Amino acid sequence: MADETGLKDCLADLAESGRRQVVPLAAETIRARGDQRLRRRRAALASGGALLAVVLAVGGMSLVRAPGGGSEPPAAGPAPAASPFVPPTPGPSAEYATELGYVYGAVVRGDTVRVTVEQARIAGGAATPGGVVHTLTLPRGALVEVRQLSDGKPADTQLGELVDRLGAGPRWVFAIDYDSEGRVQSLREAYWLSG
DSSP, rough: OOHHHHHHHHHHHHHHHHHHHOOOOOOOOHHHHHHHHHHHHHHHHHHHHEEEEEEEEHHHHHHHHOOTTTOOOOOOOOOOOOOOOOOHHHHHHHTTTTEEEEEEEEEEETTTTEEEEEEEETTTTEEEEEEEEEEEEEEEEEEEESSSGGOOOOEEEEEGHHHHHHSSSEEEEEEEEEEETSEEEEEEOOSSOOO
């Protein structure tokens, strides 16, 4: 019996010793992982800061001209430039990107209608021409959401029916929705803006 009691005491001591060894090891592992994360974060911040400094230095150097660096060749007159218009692209969680612009100069060409769009700037709830002009060729049957163009009654109207009203100069502001491929998905009259 005495041997059993001694054995039980010995086993209890051994188990307690094992528990003391295991718990600090788990705590050390947790601390080590936390230190690794902290070191990785500091390294990422340091490399990002260094990259920013390099970008700023290169950008600053490109803005500063060296003295005696020579003169630029004379301009040979205005060269035909590509349109500065780039269709807007949807944001990360958006299906469409919207451009606000004056739509005018509508011309029917077979089953399509070609319109001129001049991007609009919005200031104080009013639209003013923005200067960037491009053209769109859309199906004649494309539906357009209108309100003022239909005498104040909200309606969907085919683009071909609006050619007469959109044939003149810039007067009507539209919200033009583009998909991620740069294709026009809808035209909506921006009736909430005053021209």
